[in-house]
Amino acid sequence: MTDGPSYGFDTLQIHAGAKPDSATGARQTPIYQTTAYVFRDADHAAALFNLQEVGFIYSRLTNPTVQALAERVAALEGGAGAVCCSSGHAAQIMALFPLMAPGRNIVVSTRLYGGTVTQFTQTIKRFGWSARFVDFDDEDAVRAAIDDDTRAIFCESIANPGGYITDIPAIAAIADAAGLPLIVDNTSATPYLCRPIELGATLVVHSATKYLTGNGTVTGGVLVDSGTFDWSASGKYPSLSEPEPAYHGLKFHETFGPLAFTFHSIAIGLRDLGMTLNPQAAHYTLMGIETLSLRMARHVENAVRVATWLESDPRVDYVTYAGLDSSPYKSRMPTVCPKGAGALFTFAVKGGYDACVKLIDAVEIFSHVANLGDTRSLIIHSASTTHRQLDENQQRAAGAAPELVRLSIGIEDPDDLIADLDQALARATA
Numbered sequence: 094m095t096d097g098p099s100y101g102f103d104t105l106q107i108h109a110g111a112k113p114d115s116a117t118g119a120r121q122t123p124i125y126q127t128t129a130y131v132f133r134d135a136d137h138a139a140a141l142f143n144l145q146e147v148g149f150i151y152s153r154l155t156n157p158t159v160q161a162l163a164e165r166v167a168a169l170e171g172g173a174g175a176v177c178c179s180s181g182h183a184a185q186i187m188a189l190f191p192l193m194a195p196g197r198n199i200v201v202s203t204r205l206y207g208g209t210v211t212q213f214t215q216t217i218k219r220f221g222w223s224a225r226f227v228d229f230d231d232e233d234a235v236r237a238a239i240d241d242d243t244r245a246i247f248c249e250s251i252a253n254p255g256g257y258i259t260d261i262p263a264i265a266a267i268a269d270a271a272g273l274p275l276i277v278d279n280t281s282a283t284p285y286l287c288r289p290i291e292l293g294a295t296l297v298v299h300s301a302t303k304y305l306t307g308n309g310t311v312t313g314g315v316l317v318d319s320g321t322f323d324w325s326a327s328g329k330y331p332s333l334s335e336p337e338p339a340y341h342g343l344k345f346h347e348t349f350g351p352l353a354f355t356f357h358s359i360a361i362g363l364r365d366l367g368m369t370l371n372p373q374a375a376h377y378t379l380m381g382i383e384t385l386s387l388r389m390a391r392h393v394e395n396a397v398r399v400a401t402w403l404e405s406d407p408r409v410d411y412v413t414y415a416g417l418d419s420s421p422y423k424s425r426m427p428t429v430c431p432k433g434a435g436a437l438f439t440f441a442v443k444g445g446y447d448a449c450v451k452l453i454d455a456v457e458i459f460s461h462v463a464n465l466g467d468t469r470s471l472i473i474h475s476a477s478t479t480h481r482q483l484d485e486n487q488q489r490a491a492g493a494a495p496e497l498v499r500l501s502i503g504i505e506d507p508d509d510l511i512a513d514l515d516q517a518l519a520r521a522t523a
Contacts, residue, residue, distance in 0.1 A: 111161050144360060162301075165382060177313060178316065181303075187358055197242050199222070201248065246276065252281070255413040265294060282435055305466075388468065393433030398507040408442065409441065448521045463478055471503070
């Protein structure tokens with residue numbers, strides 16, 4: 094697509110980043126299953142390696158299929174550029190890599206996916222980084238957690254597992270006042286429901302494994318750069334503002350401007366960390382995104398039906414879905430996610446932990462898997478699985494208390510989903 098009219102979401106999800114193959118005319122983006130690319134001549138090769146010309150060198154760095162996916166997600170998110178990588182967790186490390194150094198910290202929401210909590214409490218310590226967990230509803234606490242060593246603020250737009258909606262504009266204002274980038278994980282919402290960059294985010298990360306692909310066939314991640322942050326303003330981000338020894342003193346921000354973070358993530362991040370997305374996975378995700386708006390609309394419609402039914406059931410203590418009138422976070426929907434509160438939420442089963450386990454074993458349509466965002470409806474007991482590594486206080490802070498079951502509502506007939514939960518609750522609470 095050319096830089097012409099401003100296309101709508103439904104058009105971009107099909108056409109952005111894609112064009113007929115120049116060699117064959119193939120309309121669907123081919124899977125370029127190749128490791129390397131032939132250079133025109135020695136000067137061409139040198140220009141590519143010096144970052145003086147954009148092109149393909151080696152598929153650890155760039156690949157035409159993967160690049161098409163990066164361009165499509167960047168267009169849907171309203172970003173300047175994007176980089177695809179091997180998983181959502183890889184995208185998070187890729188986002189932090191140019192920003193951090195030993196002794197530096199990030200301020201993060203307590204309401205995060207359990208694997209992210211573990212990554213930020215345990216794994217990043219091996220790099221000399223640290224994370225400060227704060228309830229993002231307490232804006233004063235967020236401000237108080239920031240110090241001279243803070244290099245980023247991190248949250249999820251719609252948090253996994255409880256479906257909590259973050260007040261992104263408020264957190265973005267805090268980040269902006271502190272001169273820090275705001276990183277938003279937009280996996281649960283997708284750009285169809287939420288556009289974090291328009292709300293003030295600097296970087297957006299996705300697990301493409303989830304709604305972007307939508308069918309449980311891919312493990313992948315995407316990192317989107319807004320292109321709006323001034324990496325040279327404070328001196329806090331030398332990887333982007335200062336001379337890079339590996340490229341003869343090139344300064345990424347000075348040279349590439351709005352695309353500085355994107356180019357650094359490819360030329361340094363993928364080069365040295367090697368967390369590359371394979372082209373077949375990129376192809377599956379491209380095909381999945383073609384129906385993203387259709388699927389997300391149905392996901393939300395079904396989630397409202399199921400959550401409303403659960404909330405009225407006497408065997409259920411409460412439901413955390415932000416799309417319900419009872420939710421304290423519904424007021425954030427018009428600003429943060431005006432098309433719906435997603436399809437991920439939890440509910441508390443009367444009978445606690447034991448009843449949750451019985452319910453999980455009793456469902457027939459819902460699949461008991463450690464995933465979300467599938468066309469199929471999924472169920473899991475987070476406290477004993479995805480958040481098992483956390484203590485009970487951490488589980489409750491993350492929205493994964495022992496008495497809660499997490500649902501990822503698919504696009505099946507909602508009456509069938511309700512009937513399945515009805516019979517499972519009957520067996521679990523008998």
